[in-house]
Amino acid sequence: MSRALSTWRVVHSWGKGPNATVELRGGPSGESVVLKRFHRRNYLPFLRECCALAVLQPTGVVPKISYIGLYSRTIGMERVNGISLLQWVWERFGEGTTEAAPGMRSRIKAHVSVMAAFRAFQESRAAECMALRSGIRTAYAKVHARHVVHNDVKPANIYCEESPEGGYGIWLLDWEGAAVRWDAARRDKEELLLWIGGS
Numbered sequence: 001m002s003r004a005l006s007t008w009r010v011v012h013s014w015g016k017g018p019n020a021t022v023e024l025r026g027g028p029s030g031e032s033v034v035l036k037r038f039h040r041r042n043y044l045p046f047l048r049e050c051c052a053l054a055v056l057q058p059t060g061v062v063p064k065i066s067y068i069g070l071y072s073r074t075i076g077m078e079r080v081n082g083i084s085l086l087q088w089v090w091e092r093f094g095e096g097t098t099e100a101a102p103g104m105r106s107r108i109k110a111h112v113s114v115m116a117a118f119r120a121f122q123e124s125r126a127a128e129c130m131a132l133r134s135g136i137r138t139a140y141a142k143v144h145a146r147h148v149v150h151n152d153v154k155p156a157n158i159y160c161e162e163s164p165e166g167g168y169g170i171w172l173l174d175w176e177g178a179a180v181r182w183d184a185a186r187r188d189k190e191e192l193l194l195w196i197g198g199s
Contacts, residue, residue: 008033019045019176024079033066038073045176046073052148052175053077059142061172080171082161085195088132089155092125119197132160133196135168140192143172144185151177153191 008025011032015022020038027033038046053075056062067076083091136158143150150157152174159171181187 032079033076034063034079036075036077038075040073043073046075048178049075049175051180052178055146055148055180056143056175059139059146061139061142061170062175063171063173080159080161080173082159082169082171085132085136085155085158085160088160092128131166132168135160135170136196137192139170139172140188141185144188147180147182147184149179149181149184149187150175150191151179151187153188153195155195158195 008027010023011026012024013022014024019042020036022034022036025033025035036049038049050068053062053065057065063077063080065075065077067074069075140150140153150172157172157174159173161169161171163169179187
């Protein structure tokens with residue numbers, strides 16, 4: 001499986017992060033997989049993500065795993081539908097761009113501006129925002145019920161897809177810093193309050 005994936009063409013690259021490179025690869029028969037390749041010395045983040053994804057597979061809020069390469073530190077998973085919370089807010093609020101400028105400082109500024117927009121947006125379209133917040137809280141409740149802490153709650157890691165029946169489907173990404181804690185809900189509470197507000 002590892003050799004086969006290495007020959008698949010790169011359809012899209014999300015770039016190189018501090019721990020891993022993420023790419024969308026296409027196969028010869030039209031199939032596709034999101035390939036997350038961890039850097040050579042980053043074995044612990046790789047193991048954390050593998051364990052978190054494996055434990056959370058039944059919850060339906062993380063991508064399905066199609067391949068794990070222990071030697072190559074590679075995870076193959078399905079591509080989730082929808083857009084990030086970052087993009088969701090900007091598209092509806094009508095300002096900003098979905099392309100984050102390089103550098104950690106500019107990324108922090110982008111996240112802060114998105115949260116300010118989200119709070120202002122709630123004033124004009126409260127019902128839509130409440131539905132999204134409810135979906136996000138339900139997704140994290142499923143995670144915390146399995147005593148897993150995300151430790152990286154932020155708009156870029158929360159993907160949402162509007163359902164035809166109403167409400168939102170939610171996927172949670174990037175589990176490199178995940179941990180197992182009996183007080184999991186308390187550990188993620190501060191970041192959830194920061195980004196989506198109280199109940």
